[in-house]
Amino acid sequence: MMMHTPSHKPRVALIxxxxxxxxxxxxxxxxxxxxxxxxxxxxxVHVPEExxxxxxxxxxxxxxxxxxxxxRRLYQSYLPFMPRALEEIDLTGYDLxxxxxxxxxxxxxxxxxxxxxxxxxxxMRYLWDQYHVYRNSAGPLxxxxxxxxxHRLRMxxxxxxxxxxxxxxxxxxxxxxxxxxxxxxxxxxxxxxxxHSFAPVAPDERGDFYLWAGELAPYKRPDLAIExxxxxxxxxxxxxxxxxxxxxLRALAGPTxxxxxxxxxxxxxxxxxxxxxxxxxxxxxxxIVPLEAMASGRPVIAYDRGGARDTVIPGKTGLLFRDQSVxxxxxxxxxxxxxxxFDMDSATMVQHARQFTEAAFQAGIAAMLPEExxxxxxxxxxxxxx
Numbered sequence: 001m002m003m004h005t006p007s008h009k010p011r012v013a014l015i016x017x018x019x020x021x022x023x024x025x026x027x028x029x030x031x032x033x034x035x036x037x038x039x040x041x042x043x044x045v046h047v048p049e050e051x052x053x054x055x056x057x058x059x060x061x062x063x064x065x066x067x068x069x070x071x072r073r074l075y076q077s078y079l080p081f082m083p084r085a086l087e088e089i090d091l092t093g094y095d096l097x098x099x100x101x102x103x104x105x106x107x108x109x110x111x112x113x114x115x116x117x118x119x120x121x122x123x124m125r126y127l128w129d130q131y132h133v134y135r136n137s138a139g140p141l142x143x144x145x146x147x148x149x150x151h152r153l154r155m156x157x158x159x160x161x162x163x164x165x166x167x168x169x170x171x172x173x174x175x176x177x178x179x180x181x182x183x184x185x186x187x188x189x190x191x192x193x194x195x196h197s198f199a200p201v202a203p204d205e206r207g208d209f210y211l212w213a214g215e216l217a218p219y220k221r222p223d224l225a226i227e228x229x230x231x232x233x234x235x236x237x238x239x240x241x242x243x244x245x246x247x248x249l250r251a252l253a254g255p256t257x258x259x260x261x262x263x264x265x266x267x268x269x270x271x272x273x274x275x276x277x278x279x280x281x282x283x284x285x286x287x288i289v290p291l292e293a294m295a296s297g298r299p300v301i302a303y304d305r306g307g308a309r310d311t312v313i314p315g316k317t318g319l320l321f322r323d324q325s326v327x328x329x330x331x332x333x334x335x336x337x338x339x340x341x342f343d344m345d346s347a348t349m350v351q352h353a354r355q356f357t358e359a360a361f362q363a364g365i366a367a368m369l370p371e372e373x374x375x376x377x378x379x380x381x382x383x384x385x386x
Contacts, residue, residue, distance in 0.1 A: 009038075010095040010096050010372070010373050011040075011093055011094045011095050011096070012036040012038070012039035012040070012094065012095070012096045012097075012098070013039065013040050013041075013042060013091055013094045013096070013097045013098075014029060014032055014033070014036070014039050014040070014041045014042070014058075014097075014098050014099075014100065015041075015042050015043070015086075015089075015097065015098070015099040015100065015105045015106070015108055016029050016041060016042075016043045016099075016100040016105060017043065017044060017082075017100065017101070017102055017103030017104060017105045018043055018044045018045040018046075018075050018103060019041075019043045019045065019046045019047060019050070019051055019055065019060065020045055020047045020050055020072065020075060021047075021050050022050065022051065022052055023215070024121065024191060024286070024288050025100055025102050025121050026051070026052070026055065027191070027192060027194075027288075028100060028119060028121070028170075028191050028192065028361075029041070029055060029100055030052055030054045030055060031192045031358050031361055031362060032098055032100070032119075032365070033054050033055060033057070033058055034054065034358075034362075035362055035365065035366075035375050035378065036096075036375065037057075037058075039058060040058065040059045040060075040061065040094075041055070041058050041059065041060045041061070042060075042061050042062075042063070042089050042108070043060060043061075043062060043063070043066075044062065044063045044065040044066060044071075044075060044078075044082055044085060044103075044104075045062060045065060045066045045071050045072060045075040046060050046062050046066060047072050048060070061089075063082070063085035063086065063088065063089060064081075064085050064088065065078050065081055065082055065085045068081070076103075079103070079104070079149070079153070080149050080152075080153070082103070082104040083104055083107050083153070083156045083160070086104060086105070086107040086108050086160075087107060087108070087109055089108050089109075091108060091109070091110050091111060091114065092111060093111070094110070094111065094114055095113075095114055095115070095373060096114065096115050096117070096369070096373045097110045097114055097115070097116045097117070098116075098117050098118075098119060098365075099116065099117075099118045099119070099164070100119050100121070101118050101119065101120045101121065101122075101123075102120075102121040102122050102124070103124060104124070104157075105118075106118045106120075106160055106161065106163070106164055107156065107157075107160035107163065108163075109163065110163070115165050115166075115369065115370055115373060116163065116164050116165045116166075117164070117165065117166050117167075117168060117365070117368055117369060118164040118166070118167050118168070119168045119170070119189070119365070120167055120168065120169050120170065120174055120178055120186065121170050121174070121191075121285055121286070122170075122174055122177070122285040123157070123174075123177050123178060123181050123182065124153075124157060125219070126146075126150070127150050127153055127154050127157060128154075128177065128181050129177065130219055133218055133219055134146070134218075135147070137218050157181075157182075158181070158182055158183075161182035161183075161184055164184070166186075166187070166368050167182075167184050167185070167186035167187070168186060168187050168188075168189040168364070168365060168368055169186040169187070169188050169189070170188075170189070170190060170191050170285060170286045170307070171188060171190065171285060171286045171306070171307040171309075171310045172188055172309065172310055173285060173286075173305070173306045173307050173309065173310070174186075174285050174286070174307075175187075175188050187364075187368055188310075189361060189364035189365055189368070190286065190310065190356050190360070190361065190364070191286060191288065191356075191361060192356070192357060192358035192360075192361040192362075193288050193291045193292065193295070193353070193356040193357070194292075194358075195291060195292070195295035195350075195353045195354050195356060195357060196295075196354075196357075197269070197295075198269060198272060198273070198292050198295035198296040198353075199273065199295070199296065199297075199350075200273060200296055200297025200298075200346045200350065201273045201274060201296075201297070205273075205274060206273075206274045206275075206276070207274040207275065207276070208235060208276060209235040209236065209237050209258075209271075209274075209275055209276060210229070210234065210235065210236045210237070210275060210276050210277055210278075210279050210301075210333070211236070211237050211238075211239070211271050211272065211275035211276075211277070211278050211279065211293075212225045212236060212237070212238045212239070212240075212278070212279045212280075212281075213238070213239040213240060213268060213271070213272070213278065213289050214239075214240050214282075214289055215240055215241070216240045216241060216242065216245040216246060216249065219282050219283065219284075220281075220282035220284070221281040221282040221303075221324070222238060222240070222249055223249065223252065224281045224282075224324070224325070224326060224329055225238065225279050225281055225329070226238075226249060226252050226253050226254075226257055227252070227326045228281075228326050228329040228330040228333065229254070229256060229257050229333075230252075230253070230254035230256070230257065231326060231330050232256075232330050232333060232334070233254070233256050234256055234333065234337075235256050235257075235258070236256060236257045236258070236279065237258050237260060237271060237275070238253075238257065238258065238259045238260065239260050239261075239262075239263050239267070239268055239271060240261070240262065241261055241262035242262075243261050243262065246259050246261040246262075269296070272292055272293050272296040272298060273296040273297065273298065275293070275298055276298075276342050277293075277298060277299045277300060277301050277318070277319075277336060277341070277342060278290060278293035278298060278299070278300045278301070278318075279301050279329070279333075280300055280301065280302035280303065280308060281302075281303050281324065281329050282303060282306075283303055283305040283306040283324070284306045284307050284308070285306060285307055286306075286307035286310070286311075287302075287306070287307045287308055287311065290302060290308060290311050290312060290318070291311055291353045291356050292353075294311070294317050294318075294349040294350065294352055294353040295349075295350055295353035295354070297346030297347075297349055297350055298346075298349070299317060299318040299319070299336075299341060299342065299344045299349065300312050300317060300318035300319075301318060301319045301321065301329075301332050301333060301336055302318060302319070302320055302321075303320070303321060303322075303324050303329075304320035304321060304322045305324070308320065311356070313352065315341075315344075316344065316345075316348055316349070316352070317344070317348070317349045317352050318341075318344075319332055319335065319336055319341060362375075362378050363378055366378045
């Protein structure tokens with residue numbers, strides 16, 4: 001690619017799918033904001049009161065999707081309008097564009113002499129590998145419409161991938177999917193994890209419960225955790241929302257399963273430090289909660305697919321199981337009990353988790369950029385290409 005060398009301080013645009021809550025993708029955006037404190041942000045829908053001070057400190061521009069009726073609540077229903085809305089963003093004068101892709105974000109049209117890096121949390125799950133999960137969990141209208149919309153959106157998704165100069169993937173799992181669905185190479189740059197906000201407690205302060213934590217989404221398999229612990233009759237605490245889903249799952253929970261719903265960060269941190277182990281039965285693109293558990297000195301029992309393969313070291317930071325079923329998870333927990341794996345060395349887990357810092361993330365991103373577009377105060381290393 002032919003690029004000009006800016007004679008001025010590079011202008012940077014950050015493209016994020018939507019800004020409606022602070023989750024993993026928004027934590028990545030925060031780190032990019034700290035890399036480029038003068039960057040402008042473009043997004044489909046912006047709910048300022050749900051954003052951090054770091055993000056609110058930047059100029060944020062919504063696409064026309066944000067002006068549609070009830071967009072703050074129904075933004076995902078406007079998915080078919082997002083490709084055109086992205087292409088309407090005027091990026092004239094920008095030297096560097098970094099798109100944050102999980103929903104539609106990478107499809108912007110950048111100036112010919114600008115560099116476009118896409119940080120991919122995941123190719124859109126509801127179009128690709130999780131399509132049938134999402135369709136089966138949709139309402140009657142969604143099940144009727146999704147096949148028609150998804151077919152057209154897949155074509156745009158593949159076409160727009162050709163507009164990107166370089167892809168960073170948040171895990172080896174996502175890198176493989178980028179290659180499978182978009183036929184593009186990528187470099188793995190793990191997302192930043194605030195591991196220093198977590199710490200172990202003394203062994204005598206730990207509880208006898210297992211912990212499941214995260215958004216109560218179908219692909220994270222909270223149902224599997226409930227059924228396995230109903231069968232095992234072992235104590236399980238579950239933290240996460242939304243409350244409507246928490247209430248639905250409470251009806252499935254036996255006497256040893258406690259569903260707290262959404263909690264404060266302090267409550268989550270306390271449970272991570274005191275749990276016997278974190279239960280992680282879903283296939284996730286990366287998975288930040290397992291590293292938060294390890295930073296708290298606690299092991300992880302995870303399904304042996306997806307991002308868990310990048311973070312869980314069998315026998316040192318946890319246990320991986322291959323059969324994603326009630327019996328498969330129950331057998332893994334029973335093995336964990338029988339082999340006293342809860343006594344894994346906390347210091348080893350903490351040391352491992354601290355490899356996934358913001359500094360490592362920012363250095364990995366900077367290494368992928370042309371030298372003239374890198375922040376001057378970030379040490380660069382070259383991550384392994386996938």
